[in-house]
Amino acid sequence: MIIWIIVNQVQANCQNDTSQSKFVYRRVCYFANWAAKRTDNISRLIPEDIDPFLCTHINFAFGKVLESLILAPYEEDDLKGWTLNSKGMYERLLTLKEINPDLRVLLSVGGWTHASRGFNDVSKNDANIKTFVNNSIKFLRDNKFDGLDLDWEYPGAKDQGAEPHSKTGYTKLVKKLSEMFQEEATQTGKERLLLTCATAAARHRIEAGYEVKEVCKYFDFVSVMTYDYHGSWEGKTGHNSPLYGMRKERKKFREWNINSSMNVWVELGCPKEKLNIGLSAYGRAFSLLREPGITNNKSMRKKKSSIGLKAGAAEPGKYTREAGVLSYYEICELIQKNSSNRVYWHREMSVPYVSSKTLWIGYDNIRSVTLKMQFLKEHGYGGVIMWSLDLDDKTGEFCNEGSFPIFNAAKNELLILPDYLSNLNEKCFDNNTLSIEQFDSQSTIIGAINRNFFFCFLLDIIIYI
Structure with a gap:
C-alpha cells in the first residue's frame, strides 16, 4: 500500500510539473559600462559585441544610490545616447533579449568605489527602506x-564607511x-523582479556584514566574489x-x-543551490623586488612556487591601463611575446601563474576555469558569476582559443x-530550456530540482525492487 502511494505521488509530481523548463546552471556575467568608452577597439566592449547566449544573466555595472534614496545611472549615456536618436547603454544591452528571450538583465547597484555611500541612509530605518524600495x-x-x-x-565594513546599523539594516532592506x-x-501581473547580490568572500567580511541564514531566504541567488584574495596592496605575490x-x-x-569561502557561506546557513562562485x-600582476638569494627563476620556484615574494604592482596593461591588473588577453600577449614569461601550474591551489625574473601574475586559464566549474557541480552550487565581459579575449585574436575563451x-x-x-x-521535464528564475515561481531552481530528483530517484528504486 505504501509503495503504491509513493509511486502514484511520484508520477503525479512529474506529470503535474508545468514549469516546462530544464535545469540550467546560472552563468551571471557582468557588463561594465565604462568598458564601452575605451578608445581602442581591442579593449572597448559594447553590448553588440556580446553573444546573447553566452550568459543566463547579465548584470549592468553599475547603478548608484543617492542620498535622496533613489537609484540613478552612473554615466550620462546609460539612459540616453550622446546623439538625439541614439540609444542609451541600458537599452542597447536589453536588446540582446530580442535574440535570447530567456536572458535576464539586472542592474547591479554599488561596487567597490561606491562603498557604503547611500546604502547607509537607505538602511537607517524602515521608512527610508520603504521609500528606496518603491x-x-x-x-x-x-x-x-x-x-x-x-x-x-560591504555592510559592516568600517573601512568602507559602513555605519553600525548596516548589518541589521541590510537584512531589513533585503x-x-x-x-x-x-x-x-x-x-501588476508582471514577472517578478529578481533580487540577487554580490557578496564578500572573506570570513571577517561575511561575519561582520551579513545575517547569512536570514538574508539567504530572500535572495534568488547569492554571488560570492571569490577573487581578489591577494594583490599588490599586500606588498608580496599571491594568487x-x-x-x-x-x-x-x-x-x-x-x-x-574558493573552497573555503563557499564553505563559510554554507556553514553560516546559506543553501548551496542559491550560491554562485566567482x-x-x-589576473593580479606583480613587479618583483629583489631579495637576497633570489636572483633567478630556479631559486624563486624553490620559495613556495614564488608565492610570498616581495613585490609591488606591475605596470598597467597597455589596453586596460590599471596598475597591478591585467586582462586575460593582455596576459596571453605577454606570454606569447616574451619567452621568459613562463606559465606554471600550482598543484595545491589548482591554478596557473606566470613567473619571470621581474614579473609574477596569478590568473585563470581554460584549464583552471574548467576545474572550478567541475568543483561547482561536484559540490552542488547553483552557478557562477564572471567579472567581467570586457576583460576576456572577445575576438579570440590574442589567445587563439576562440572568442570569450574564459566565459565559454x-x-x-x-x-x-x-x-x-x-x-x-x-523524466520530469520537456524539451524547452528556460532561465533558472522562470522555474518554480522564479525561485531558485536547484532546491526544487533536488526535491523532484529525490522523487524520481525513489521511483527508479521502487520499480527496480
Whole structure:
C-alpha cells in the first residue's frame, strides 16, 4: 500500500510539473559600462559585441544610490545616447533579449568605489527602506530591467564607511525588497523582479556584514566574489583566485580560497543551490623586488612556487591601463611575446601563474576555469558569476582559443550536467530550456530540482525492487 502511494505521488509530481523548463546552471556575467568608452577597439566592449547566449544573466555595472534614496545611472549615456536618436547603454544591452528571450538583465547597484555611500541612509530605518524600495521598483520597471543585483561592498565594513546599523539594516532592506517585489508582481501581473547580490568572500567580511541564514531566504541567488584574495596592496605575490589553499599557508590566509569561502557561506546557513562562485577574467600582476638569494627563476620556484615574494604592482596593461591588473588577453600577449614569461601550474591551489625574473601574475586559464566549474557541480552550487565581459579575449585574436575563451570555458563545462540532473530533465521535464528564475515561481531552481530528483530517484528504486 505504501509503495503504491509513493509511486502514484511520484508520477503525479512529474506529470503535474508545468514549469516546462530544464535545469540550467546560472552563468551571471557582468557588463561594465565604462568598458564601452575605451578608445581602442581591442579593449572597448559594447553590448553588440556580446553573444546573447553566452550568459543566463547579465548584470549592468553599475547603478548608484543617492542620498535622496533613489537609484540613478552612473554615466550620462546609460539612459540616453550622446546623439538625439541614439540609444542609451541600458537599452542597447536589453536588446540582446530580442535574440535570447530567456536572458535576464539586472542592474547591479554599488561596487567597490561606491562603498557604503547611500546604502547607509537607505538602511537607517524602515521608512527610508520603504521609500528606496518603491523608488527602485519604478526605476527598474521604467528602464525594463529584470531585477536588482545588490552590490553593497560591504555592510559592516568600517573601512568602507559602513555605519553600525548596516548589518541589521541590510537584512531589513533585503527582506523589504523581496516582499515588495512579490507584491508588485502580484498586483501588476508582471514577472517578478529578481533580487540577487554580490557578496564578500572573506570570513571577517561575511561575519561582520551579513545575517547569512536570514538574508539567504530572500535572495534568488547569492554571488560570492571569490577573487581578489591577494594583490599588490599586500606588498608580496599571491594568487588572485585560488581554488584551494596551501597546506603551509599562514592561518590568516588559510580560508582565502574558493573552497573555503563557499564553505563559510554554507556553514553560516546559506543553501548551496542559491550560491554562485566567482570567476575573474583578469589576473593580479606583480613587479618583483629583489631579495637576497633570489636572483633567478630556479631559486624563486624553490620559495613556495614564488608565492610570498616581495613585490609591488606591475605596470598597467597597455589596453586596460590599471596598475597591478591585467586582462586575460593582455596576459596571453605577454606570454606569447616574451619567452621568459613562463606559465606554471600550482598543484595545491589548482591554478596557473606566470613567473619571470621581474614579473609574477596569478590568473585563470581554460584549464583552471574548467576545474572550478567541475568543483561547482561536484559540490552542488547553483552557478557562477564572471567579472567581467570586457576583460576576456572577445575576438579570440590574442589567445587563439576562440572568442570569450574564459566565459565559454565556464559555459561549456556547465552545459555538461551530472547524470542525476540529466536523468531528471528526461523524466520530469520537456524539451524547452528556460532561465533558472522562470522555474518554480522564479525561485531558485536547484532546491526544487533536488526535491523532484529525490522523487524520481525513489521511483527508479521502487520499480527496480
